[in-house]
Amino acid sequence: MSGSEAAAGTPPASLPGLEDIRAAARRLEPLAVRTPLLDVPGASARLGLRLLIKAEVLQRTGTFKFRGAYNRIAALSPEARKGGVVAFSSGNHAQGVAAAAALLGVPATIVMPADAPAIKLANTRNYGAEVVLYDRERDDREAIGRAIAGERGATLVPPFDDPWIIAGQGTVGLEIAEQCAELGLVPDAVLAPASGGGLIAGMAIALADACPTARLIACEPAGFDDIGRSLQAGKRESNAPGGRSICDALMAATPGLLPFALLTKLKAAAIAVTEAEVEQAMVMAFLELKLVVEPGGAAALAAVLAGKAGAGLGAGSGASPDGRPRVVVAVASGGNVDPALFALVLSRSAMK
């Protein structure tokens, strides 16, 4: 533990490391999709970058969340599995836990906000999980989850503050490193949407080893920029309660304890994006990538398209010091968006 970590808050019990991510990759190998790293010739030319998209929308359940959830549940003892699992989630972690539990034959109960996108509620139920609804503004979802876990003898699968979850999400970073190497590229910056910070923290561990010169950047919605403010303050900051965002997947109140410790230690940066920038990224993904990306899943792409990725690179421009275009990887982390909202975003853009 370094001095800056100790200053950041209570030292976490157990930070995951590279070996945990490699173990997760082996566990996930037969079941998780090795999602493609897609080239984007048009946008790359316009931006003066080599932009690559890690298409986690093509992951099982339409989001990276399956990776962490499966890694966590697969690590449970046979006895713990019998008791089942409980999770609280705005939707994508819910689907990941429900799908992973179903594959492993473990009963799952998911505590979800009543205003979660209909597609996420329906998918979670379709994977066979029991869904318990709560009021996002009135109820404490963690307390509800813990109460159910206590009653049923079930294991709580938290969305990000867990070494197994972080290690599972980190396999995204492992794959990015491998896929860049296959293309003969070294990434200058790797951006991912961030809520509690589990994905970007896991990726940071993997990439610190394989691509130590790559800058890791957490992308958050404006108004939910707790990771950025926390990294600046050197301690965990919270978002003002009661805020709303089109990015339903990125509304955690504060960074996770373990993710924050890792992001501090590994010197990650953060960028906030507006709703207009997020919608623009969703439309660009529709037009140029042919991918369905949900609002929260588009935050990293939004940061790149808005020209904000340069800030995290220090130099503030697209070209690297040696003149070659910078290699920028953005994770499109989820695609679970209601048809009506997606249609609205497309219609709004067509009217411009």
Added chain:
Amino acid sequence: MSGSEAAAGTPPASLPGLEDIRAAARRLEPLAVRTPLLDVPGASARLGLRLLIKAEVLQRTGTFKFRGAYNRIAALSPEARKGGVVAFSSGNHAQGVAAAAALLGVPATIVMPADAPAIKLANTRNYGAEVVLYDRERDDREAIGRAIAGERGATLVPPFDDPWIIAGQGTVGLEIAEQCAELGLVPDAVLAPASGGGLIAGMAIALADACPTARLIACEPAGFDDIGRSLQAGKRESNAPGGRSICDALMAATPGLLPFALLTKLKAAAIAVTEAEVEQAMVMAFLELKLVVEPGGAAALAAVLAGKAGAGLGAGSGASPDGRPRVVVAVASGGNVDPALFALVLSRSAMK
């Protein structure tokens, strides 16, 4: 030439073979995307099949058409390249030719219907091609294309009736065979959207070699089922003029001469799908695959979801004689759909 081919019409000058497809694959290797073959656990379970989607919407230009166009233009002599290329197309071939010509430094002129989707017109111009518009009901696009080619000394790049084009599209079949082998699967049926028949004919050549037991099925919109009627009649039939379809990419009047000869020789089947089935497939691709698929690109998926693929398999049911689920591959061949139409399709489905 077998007897059935001779009966099918004038013997074509030069049918492409497996070696032509392998040569095309080598030519395309550095530039074309090896598009993923995606598993669809939910739909597979519902249908009692192992359904796999070949995601050609992730191909350069958002459609498989880049493969054939690049293979054709790359085969031109340096002198012919200087004269440029001309193509007539409803949109996807236009984009393929424009993008391939730009990569090879060849000037391109594209003759497009004035009512082509705005996204296809804009993309074709963005790749640097000159676009000449024609009236779909009044003008003869082939005559316009030939006149321009004559005036400028340019080479005509036809959309499907050309051995190089068919060989390029056939690389989709080569990849499907390789990707199925990597998964330890043998496909029972392989379906692709069909208009002039270049894609399915090229795929049939590749798969006749690698997966000789797989049934190749051309999927057409109702009202544009010329391939199905032609295969039944044993001679090339035409669609009634003036018909309309949501599948703007699948409105060729009659099968190509070379594709028809190949489909006859290789005993391909055909299925027609309704517009409602196509829209349903677009929505399913949005919800479960997170892929943007245009109407014409969704015809094969529509046939599978509507339970029509069994007909082409003979047995009429999902299970193969030995009881394992049938392995069915559907090509999602293009994703170039206007945002307004996509929004309309999503909205219509949300109201059901």
